[in-house]
Amino acid sequence: MSRKELLMAARRKGEKISGHLAECQECREAVSLLAMFDMAGRLPLPNAGEGMIQRAASIAMVKPKLGRVKEFLAELIFDSWTVPHPIGVRGEGALEHRRIRFQSESTIIDFRAEQKQTGWNFIAQFGIESVSNSILIAEKLKLNPDKHGICQWVGKKPPRNMMLLVGDKIIKLPELTWKKPRKK
Amino acid sequence: MTSRTDQELWVDILAGNNKGWEELIRRYQSLVYAVCMRAGLSMPDVADCFQQTWVLLYKNRKSLKDPSRLSAWLVTTAKREAMRLRKLADKEPEDTEEMIWKAPGPLPDEELEKIECQVQLELALGAIDERCRKILHAFFFATEEKSYEDIARSFGIPANSLGPIRRRCLEKLKRALIDMGYIEERKIDEEPL
Numbered sequence: 197m198s199r200k201e202l203l204m205a206a207r208r209k210g211e212k213i214s215g216h217l218a219e220c221q222e223c224r225e226a227v228s229l230l231a232m233f234d235m236a237g238r239l240p241l242p243n244a245g246e247g248m249i250q251r252a253a254s255i256a257m258v259k260p261k262l263g264r265v266k267e268f269l270a271e272l273i274f275d276s277w278t279v280p281h282p283i284g285v286r287g288e289g290a291l292e293h294r295r296i297r298f299q300s301e302s303t304i305i306d307f308r309a310e311q312k313q314t315g316w317n318f319i320a321q322f323g324i325e326s327v328s329n330s331i332l333i334a335e336k337l338k339l340n341p342d343k344h345g346i347c348q349w350v351g352k353k354p355p356r357n358m359m360l361l362v363g364d365k366i367i368k369l370p371e372l373t374w375k376k377p378r379k380k
Numbered sequence: 381m382t383s384r385t386d387q388e389l390w391v392d393i394l395a396g397n398n399k400g401w402e403e404l405i406r407r408y409q410s411l412v413y414a415v416c417m418r419a420g421l422s423m424p425d426v427a428d429c430f431q432q433t434w435v436l437l438y439k440n441r442k443s444l445k446d447p448s449r450l451s452a453w454l455v456t457t458a459k460r461e462a463m464r465l466r467k468l469a470d471k472e473p474e475d476t477e478e479m480i481w482k483a484p485g486p487l488p489d490e491e492l493e494k495i496e497c498q499v500q501l502e503l504a505l506g507a508i509d510e511r512c513r514k515i516l517h518a519f520f521f522a523t524e525e526k527s528y529e530d531i532a533r534s535f536g537i538p539a540n541s542l543g544p545i546r547r548r549c550l551e552k553l554k555r556a557l558i559d560m561g562y563i564e565e566r567k568i569d570e571e572p573l
Contacts, residue, residue: 198528199527225554233498235494235520236522236523237521238498241410244413248431249406252434253401255434255435256396256401315422350423
């Protein structure tokens with residue numbers, strides 16, 4: 197039987213089997229699978245993307261026990277909103293763009309926020325050794341980084357409060373304001 | 381790719397194995413994402429719908445009665461979440477730019493079932509060898525007009541050899557579907573129509 201005939205047979209539910217199909221066990225099995233999975237012409241399903249997967253994976257992460265943790269306050273060492281852009285440098289297709297860098301002892305945390313028509317895209321990257329043992333908390337979101345120490349997520353609003361949990365250490369980032377300073 | 385059943389993964393998750401949880405998310409991420417995506421939500425709402433579906437599964441993990449129905453549970457939950465977010469979004473003032481992302485409404489149940497079947501088939505195809513996977517992918521997913529000859533030609537196989545290869549590959553796929561708990565052995569052996 198041709199592929200088209202098998203597909204047609206798969207869609208004729210409830211009809212009596214006759215002809216070649218009645219005698220051919222292999223064709224009946226193929227028709228049976230095609231009836232269960234009628235996928236001709238369907239496009240592949242989209243992938244959620246690593247950022248969303250990691251965020252969902254972090255739901256099951258164990259919270260650090262309180263009382264054992266050491267708390268640190270990171271320092272803001274760079275904010276692109278406080279320095280003028282070089283002439284001709286603009287974010288590609290972004291309504292707004294901000295890069296911020298924090299430091300706490302030897303830990304550097306880079307944070308990028310980009311406002312698009314559909315919302316905000318965020319990327320945080322931290323230079324720490326034990327990425328598997330760390331969680332970034334941005335407002336109510338818990339995110340665990342990929343193997344490169346990167347967290348990506350999207351949101352309607354940019355976060356004001358963030359903290360990074362690394363083992364028994366909490367690194368609090370200074371509260372962020374999202375009111376852009378006026379140009380002088 | 382692993383061929384652990386959902387039930388086996390679920391035992392791991394209940395035992396607190398985070399790797400099992402992540403494996404489950406990777407297994408069904410495209411299913412949940414597709415349901416949220418096609419409900420006509422904005423991108424931030426799609427992300428919320430996706431996340432909330434997994435949050436609800438995790439919260440309800442101890443009361444989930446039948447892990448073999450996990451994919452159906454995820455579809456139903458993602459659909460409900462998408463509808464809830466859609467209602468909220470409809471109350472907010474409309475942004476003309478955002479309208480580009482909006483579809484007419486939530487997906488009908490028939491389409492949701494198809495998405496679930498598609499994920500199961502793709503997962504089972506992922507569990508068999510590459511040659512069979514490619515041939516059967518074309519067998520199932522190519523447009524109706526594509527004949528065996530077209531498919532054979534695209535893989536550099538003589539058209540008359542495709543029949544026996546397809547038979548062997550379908551056998552492997554059937555085994556993978558049974559092992560993964562997506563179909564029952566007797567269902568395939570019964571009369572197809």
